[in-house]
Amino acid sequence: MAKDNLTAVLYGVEDLRLEQRPIPEISDNEVLLEMDCVGICGSDVHYLVHGRIGDFVVNKPMIIGHEAAGVVVKCGKNVKNLVVGDRVAIEPGVPCRLCQFCKIGKYNLCPDMVFCATPPYDGNLTKYYRHAADFCFKLPPHVTMEEGALLEPLSVGVHACRRADVGLGSEVLILGAGPIGLVTLLVAQSMGASNIVITDLSQNRLDVAKSLGAMHTVLISKDKTEEQTVKEIQGLMPNSPDKTIDCCGAESTTRLAILSTRSGGCVVIVGMGGNESKLPLINACAREVDIRGVFRYCNDYSTALALVASGKVDAKRLVTHHFDITETAKAFETSRYGHGGAIKVMIHCQPRDKNNNKPF
Structure with missing residues (x-):
């Protein structure tokens, strides 16, 4: 050797x-x-x-x-x-x-x-x-080594979508168009989401998200208030998002996730920001918006591999x-x-x- x-x-x-x-x-x-x-x-x-x-x-x-x-x-x-x-x-x-x-x-x-x-x-x-x-x-013969390495971030997306109960007809909001936000977008599509909105600070990343199949993108800007951004997001979906996945974890994005999600919907927090955040919890409680955490993944690698091997992702x-x-x-x-x-x-x-x- x-x-x-x-x-x-x-x-x-x-x-x-x-x-x-x-x-x-x-x-x-x-x-x-x-x-x-x-x-x-x-x-x-x-x-x-x-x-x-x-x-x-x-x-x-x-x-x-x-x-x-x-x-x-x-x-x-x-x-x-x-x-x-x-x-x-x-x-x-x-x-x-x-x-x-x-x-x-x-x-x-x-x-x-x-x-x-x-x-x-x-x-x-x-x-x-x-x-x-x-x-x-x-790995099956037709799956490349690079795709094998990508199963790690892809498994995070699988776990996040499972925690959010994404399924046929789900209207999904994804906050953050970095690698985890983009793999979450791909997984949500494969699970049957009918409408996906994704946000980011970078127009370049939003353009990538659009090319990957996001129906709508929202550029986060300091020129817009939180309320204006919420209205913009909700206006892109007939009923507002019922599944929101925060792939940033910053206080601002988690607040946006809670406020944008329809009553009875679910917010999943993937990104890890500061140790403490100021969040509108009374708003979430009064509207029965579930808030769930994500830590890495669990029993998701086989699913991620199947999605890649089948060509669905x-x-x-x-x-x-x-x-x-x-x-x-x-x-x-x-x-x-x-x-x-x-x-x-x-x-x-x-x-x-x-x-x-x-x-x-």
Whole structure:
């Protein structure tokens, strides 16, 4: 096996380095993966810029990256679901499987979750990485490695739409047209939403959302009051949105979500903003607007893969930039500042298309 295990390691704020790391040893229930590609998530950038997200603080060097796909090169002796050569998408969070949350099927709430690139645990922007075999999903031959990596953000969209009970005829408002807002748009369409309005501060991102099938877009502007924006959103739907998904999590967008949603509707908060927000809760209570949180995803990877494999969701349209792992610094700069209209930036640990049966 090659000894090259080039790895992207975050040492602290604005301190991301490339270095060689030992190729990891695997346990009986794990597989060793030759990593193919890793997408850059907003959380990765946040750790680089701020060194923490809430209570998760980078106190020691941490391998970055968690949106990933790779190829199995070694299997532990207990692994039955995979063989050497399988191309897989990696669900990056591995729970304990024993606590009450795991036992009732809500393993995303497991207090002992080991999640890639969430301190103190390492991520997978590295040439060789070990992972629990039961949290690796074999890709059909026609699904590319890049699409496999995109299953991570797509699973967030699946979980959000399920939490909102999006279904046939739903009128959906999505706040935020970043990568998570856009995958939520794609999933809501696949689940039968009849009308989707999406908002953002950037007209460029709204144009992308329109090209992906959003019926209406609303540009958030300081020149408009909250009341004016609510009226604009509600005017784009016959009955106002019955499902609202806040992919920003800022106080302003969560307020907008509650005020824009029709009575008896549902607001789902995906984005994570400040620890505390001033919200119109009496308004929500008086109109029986449900408010639900989202934390990552749970039992959603298989669904995300099915949506991509069937062609119902064309997630690859979100990938705007490609870089080699040796260009990690440039890739992060592109994602951080949105250079060239960046939406999803993909870092390749192997030559591009090496493991694809068709060009991406």
